[in-house]
Amino acid sequence: MLLFLSPSMILIALAVIPAVALMIYVYKADRLDKESPQLLRSLVLQGIFATAVASLIEMVGERVLGIFLSSRTVAYQAILYFGIVAFAEEGSKFVLLKNRTWRNPEFNCQFDGVVYAVFVSLGFALWENVRYVLSYGFQTALIRAVTAVPGHACFGVFMGVWYGVAKRFEGLRDPQSRNICLALSLLLPAITHGLYDYLAVMETGSREWIFFAFIAVLFFVSFRLVKSTSQKDKYIPRVY
Secondary structure (H helix, E strand, O other): OHHHOOHHHHHHHHHHHHHHHHHHHHHHHOOOOOOOHHHHHHHHHHHHHHHHHHHHHHHHHHHHHHHHOOOOOHHHHHHHHHHHHHHHHHHHHHHHHHHHHOOOOOOOEOOHHHHHHHHHHHHHHHHHHHHHHHHHOHHHHHHHHHOHHHHHHHHHHHHHHHHHHHHHHHHOOOHHHHHHHHHHHHHHHHHHHHHHHHHHHHOOHHHHHHHHHHHHHHHHHHHHHHHHHHHOOOEOOOOO
């Protein structure tokens, strides 16, 4: 079928397919109560919108950072990837995720948090991937299909696991634990994202293996989390 598509359409398909495949995987892992297609589509759109918000924050943050530090310094790179890019992207996803789902009546199971966060993250990755692939071509599509797209899914898993736990503490009327888990649902994916970007930029020559080892561990932990969280899923007590 791809033979009948234009080169640009083939590139778009290659950019979209990895994200869709991961969405299907997480959707199937939701055992107790499947989410509605309308909600899931809206979460993908929230992720796409998050790319615009994050891009604006990153542009402003990078310009301000450049006033104080040279872009050639390690401090500049560390602050850029850990303090600006990671929190701009994961923070945008988190705010839009919470705004769309926290009070939604469909949020009735702990694993729903994983589904929601991964769909927002993959909406982000999907749109970001389309832009990169159209700009840089087929090789970029292949590389990002096995690195950046699953990477965003992993960040979404870390966010979603703690987001779901936070919602459960909400149902148990434990606001202190809820707030701690909400903070972790932002901090953990942001730190992981920052480390991913930092290693991706810093890896050169013999240090390249560090980046790929990090990716391997990241993927392994994330898929194990999806499996274990799915198996231990439980309904959230209703707040009256």
